[in-house]
Amino acid sequence: MFPSRLACLICIVIANPTVAQGQIPPVLDCTGPFARNADERTLARFFGAENVERANIPVGEGNTEPGTVIFAKDPEKRIDILWHDAYARPNVVIIRNGSTWPVAVTGLDKPVANGATLAEIETMNGKPFTLTGFGWDLGGYSNSWDGGRLDKPVGGCNLSLRFDPAKDAPGDALDKVNGDVEFLSTDSAVRQVKPVVVEIELGWPQ
Structure with missing residues (x-):
């Protein structure tokens, strides 16, 4: 109702x-x-x-x-x-896992979408970026693009992505990147767990 x-x-x-x-x-x-x-x-x-x-x-x-x-x-x-x-x-527009909406970024021909790999997002950003460790409610998030191209979604808001490791991620590598810690996208253990985008957020500050 x-x-x-x-x-x-x-x-x-x-x-x-x-x-x-x-x-x-x-x-x-x-x-x-x-x-x-x-x-x-x-x-x-x-x-x-x-x-x-x-x-x-x-x-x-x-x-x-x-x-x-x-x-x-x-x-x-x-x-x-x-x-x-x-x-x-x-405040926040959320495109959750399973939703197929793509999001435009200034200067990029290809939009960001759920299912994109870590390597694809790094290429789109034009440089490495920071994300949080996995395995907790705020795990796998990146909202700091370190001056890369993903700092500029069309329209001027902020872009945040959430990654999940692959289901077949090696357990030893996953143990190294779980928890409330930040990692660079180039970290070897992060690469080994083959993260993919499972959530996109567009945010406007107050």
Whole structure:
């Protein structure tokens, strides 16, 4: 059941033929539906109000925060959004494992997408980068691109990626890169566990 404000928005979008459907962008960035000043009305205009709903969004360690989900029932298209204000001004846009949305980066012909390997991301960045160790709720994250190209998602927000080791990662190498520690992407043990991107986050500072 939608809260009354969002339900009213749905009525407006459906009834108003000037609100065009089918504007769904093929590649995501920090403009349009996810610009700094976007809100739920913006999401409904781009993705269709019937595809936008409110939900409690997992944020790690068993906690959730109120937010908005696009395409909640379709894992390949799902996008989660947390807000700075009451369903306005995006804080974090989350593209979780299984979601196939690509994200554009300034100056790169190829977008970032889930499933990309560590080596591919390092090549896109143009240099090594830092990520946290695996095996805990905040493990495998990189949000420091050390001045590389991934510092510049289209639209000016921040890009963070989360990596998981391969299922067949060697146990001895995995033991070396687990825990609340930072590693360079060039670390030999990190390379051995063959990490791939399993989550993309676009974030706007307050």
